[in-house]
Each structure stands twice: as C-alpha cells, then as structure tokens.
Amino acid sequence: MAGTKDLHNAKKEKKDEFYTQLEDIELELKHYRNDFKGKVIFCNCDDPYESNFFKYFAMNFNTFGLKKLIATCYATSPVANTQLSLFDILDMPEETEEDNRKPHKIEITEVLDYNEDGAVDLADVEFLLRSKKNTLTLLNGDGDFRSEECIELLKQADIVITNPPFSLFREYVAQLIEYDKKFIIIGNKNAITYKEIFSLIQEEKMWLGYRNINADMWFIVPKDYECEKVVNGLRVKHIMGCWFTNLDTTKRHEDLLLFKPYTPEEYPKYDNYDAINVDKVSDIPCDYDGVIGVPITFLDKYNPNQFEILGLSQKVGMGLESNKFYDDYKEVRQDGSFTGSSGKKTNGNPVMKGKPEKGNYYTNGTDFVYSLYGRIFIRKKR
Numbered sequence: 091m092a093g094t095k096d097l098h099n100a101k102k103e104k105k106d107e108f109y110t111q112l113e114d115i116e117l118e119l120k121h122y123r124n125d126f127k128g129k130v131i132f133c134n135c136d137d138p139y140e141s142n143f144f145k146y147f148a149m150n151f152n153t154f155g156l157k158k159l160i161a162t163c164y165a166t167s168p169v170a171n172t173q174l175s176l177f178d179i180l181d182m183p184e185e186t187e188e189d190n191r192k193p194h195k196i197e198i199t200e201v202l203d204y205n206e207d208g209a210v211d212l213a214d215v216e217f218l219l220r221s222k223k224n225t226l227t228l229l230n231g232d233g234d235f236r237s238e239e240c241i242e243l244l245k246q247a248d249i250v251i252t253n254p255p256f257s258l259f260r261e262y263v264a265q266l267i268e269y270d271k272k273f274i275i276i277g278n279k280n281a282i283t284y285k286e287i288f289s290l291i292q293e294e295k296m297w298l299g300y301r302n303i304n305a306d307m308w309f310i311v312p313k314d315y316e317c318e319k320v321v322n323g324l325r326v327k328h329i330m331g332c333w334f335t336n337l338d339t340t341k342r343h344e345d346l347l348l349f350k351p352y353t354p355e356e357y358p359k360y361d362n363y364d365a366i367n368v369d370k371v372s373d374i375p376c377d378y379d380g381v382i383g384v385p386i387t388f389l390d391k392y393n394p395n396q397f398e399i400l401g402l403s404q405k406v407g408m409g410l411e412s413n414k415f416y417d418d419y420k421e422v423r424q425d426g427s428f429t430g431s432s433g434k435k436t437n438g439n440p441v442m443k444g445k446p447e448k449g450n451y452y453t454n455g456t457d458f459v460y461s462l463y464g465r466i467f468i469r470k471k472r
C-alpha cells in the first residue's frame with residue numbers, strides 16, 4: 091500500500107492544477123471567432139464551476155452561434171468552490187452542490203434570457219444550471235479524458251478547446267489526432283521538443299497559436315502550490331505556456347522578413363551538424379539556401395510556404411543527424427576545473443567550436459567546444 095510520503099511525492103510530481111485566466115483565453119480565442127459558428131465545443135479538462143474556458147464559451151454562446159457546449163470535470167479539483175468558483179454568489183441547492191464536487195458533465199444547447207433582465211449573460215447560465223436538471227449530469231467514471239464516456243463526447247465535438255494536464259500532454263494530443271479533432275489547447279513550451287509533438291509540427295498537423303511564445307503566461311494555482319504573486323486575490327504562477335492548434339491562422343501565412351546577408355564569419359557551422367547557426371530568429375540570412383539552425387522560438391514565425399522544417403537537435407536524432415560525438419571530451423568550468431561530467435552529456439546538442447565567453451565547455455585536451463540551447467533545423471523554400 092502506498093504510504094503518505096509516496097502519495098505526497100506522486101502529487102508533487104504531477105503538478106497539473108494550473109488554471110487559465112479569462113484574459114489569456116480571450117486574447118487567443120478572439121482570432122478564431124469565425125471558426126466557432128454552428129460548432130460543438132468540448133472542454134474536456136474543465137470543471138464548469140471553475141474553468142474560465144467554460145465561462146468564456148457560456149458567456150459568448152449566442153454571439154458565437156454555438157451549436158453546443160460540453161464541459162467535463164476530472165474527479166474533484168482542489169480549487170473547486172474556493173478561488174475560482176464562477177457561481178459562488180448563488181446558493182446552490184444542496185443536491186447540486188454535492189453533485190458539482192463529483193465528476194460531471196455539462197451540456198448546453200441554448201442560453202436564453204431566463205431571468206428576463208433583458209440581457210443574455212452568465213446569470214442566465216447560472217439559472218440554466220440550477221433549474222434544468224438535464225444540463226448537469228454525473229459521469230459514471232472519474233472524468234478522465236481517456237475514459238469511454240468522455241471519448242463518446244469527444245466524438246460529438248467539432249473543436250476541443252482547453253488547457254489539458256501538462257503531464258499527459260503527449261497522450262492528450264495523440265487522442266485528438268486519433269479522433270481527427272480540431273483543437274486549440276495550451277501546452278508547455280517544452281512540449282515542442284517532445285518527439286511526438288515535434289513530428290506533428292513537422293508534418294503540419296499542428297502549429298502554434300497567435301500568442302507570442304516569449305510572452306509571460308500566468309496561471310492561477312491552488313493553495314498548496316507555490317505561487318509567485320497574488321493578483322486580485324488570485325495566487326498566480328508563471329509557466330512557459332503556449333497555444334497549439336490545428337485550426338488555420340493568418341499568422342502562419344505571413345512571411346518572416348529577412349534582411350541580413352550571409353557571411354561565413356557571422357554564421358559559423360556547428361561542429362557536429364551540417365548547418366549554420368543563427369542565434370536570433372530575426373537574423374536568419376536572406377540569401378542562404380543550406381540548412382540553418384534556429385532557436386525553438388522560430389516556430390512562432392513559421393510559415394510552411396517560406397521554410398521547410400528538417401529536424402531538431404536531439405540525442406535521438408530527429409530529422410538531421412549529429413555527425414560528431416564527444417564521448418572522449420570532459421566538461422570544464424570557466425576557471426579550467428573539471429566538473430566531473432563526460433562530453434557524452436552534450437551529444438546531440440548543437441555544438442560550436444571554441445571556448446564560450448560564459449558557462450561550461452568541453453575539451454579532449456586539444457579541441458574546445460561548447461553547446462547551445464536546442465535548435466530547429468530549417469531551410470528556406472523561397
């Protein structure tokens with residue numbers, strides 16, 4: 091049986107409770123408004139009582155002309171009825187209050203002016219949830235997006251829109267692809283370098299949304315999570331999040347303007363990849379037709395008609411293979427002392443010849459090299 095310590099560690103490892111702020115949802119989703127008309131939207135990692143995704147679509151149900159809004163909730167969330175509850179101004183009937191702590195689903199097919207105040211708004215959604223029993227129903231299972239009943243709902247959906255658990259991101263995306271669904275979801279920026287996710291990006295089956303990948307994204311966290319600041323009474327934490335989608339965006343048809351000419355001095359080749367290095371996306375040379383290594387943030391500017399993605403710098407080799415390995419090198423600090431690590435550590439990274447101005451480097455006694463952050467390898471198409 092798992093001890094308290096094991097359970098604590100398991101909880102610590104799976105830090106999935108990051109709640110998206112309404113403002114971030116609005117800023118991204120306003121670009122896809124025309125995609126929502128007549129569609130079934132499914133938020134499948136969203137307790138309707140606390141999810142701003144649900145709130146956003148419920149508020150805009152008529153404006154967007156939605157056909158249906160479905161939200162499913164996973165077991166009991168730690169922030170339920172605490173920080174985020176959308177309906178805390180109302181006394182829920184006891185029966186409903188107890189039910190909204192269990193995994194449940196909410197399906198909405200219309201929002202009318204139930205309270206006859208002349209406007210259709212969130213108050214009407216509250217009324218709907220309170221009075222129309224068949225809007226909220228308990229799930230049989232725990233609301234896992236992989237469960238049979240949630241997959242049945244997924245099959246009905248046209249577009250899945252949410253911030254899913256980061257710890258299950260690969261599986262989550264694989265399921266969307268398997269069921270051939272359109273989606274707009276939030277993920278960790280690091281997910282770009284997951285083999286499965288990068289392959290989908292390379293195959294043009296998903297891409298980044300509108301939000302600038304370098305812009306900070308702050309999520310609301312429960313009380314037992316570390317927070318970096320409190321804003322309007324909400325405990326928030328910064329996460330390197332970004333939007334992923336497979337709905338067309340205008341952004342991915344815009345050309346990146348290139349103006350810098352190529353010179354071998356300014357754009358040296360890697361020691362271990364047959365490609366030149368570019369440190370800033372805006373510095374991609376306009377007249378180089380070979381392979382170029384660029385920071386991962388390039389994806390924010392990626393237009394598949396302008397560039398071809400060839401691979402990613404990874405130990406496993408993804409697309410472009412590393413042609414040199416550093417097993418007989420040792421890692422050295424700036425002061426010349428050995429760190430105790432072998433050069434194997436840098437195999438697959440983009441490696442440059444020479445000693446860096448800052449940070450550790452590697453040597454085999456005669457040659458010196460240092461590694462850079464991950465690179466995506468691209469080639470200009472035109």
Ligand SMILES: C[S@@+](CC[C@H](N)C(=O)[O-])C[C@H]1O[C@@H](n2cnc3c(N)ncnc32)[C@H](O)[C@@H]1O
Pocket residue numbers: 106107108109110134135136137140141142143163164167233234235236252253254255256258
């Ligand atoms: C990153 S949070 C985001 C919550 C909400 N979608 C939002 O954006 O505010 C991910 C949510 O997925 C839930 N979750 C974790 N595992 C899940 C699973 N297997 N199926 C469905 N939801 C899950 C977590 O409890 C958590 O509330």
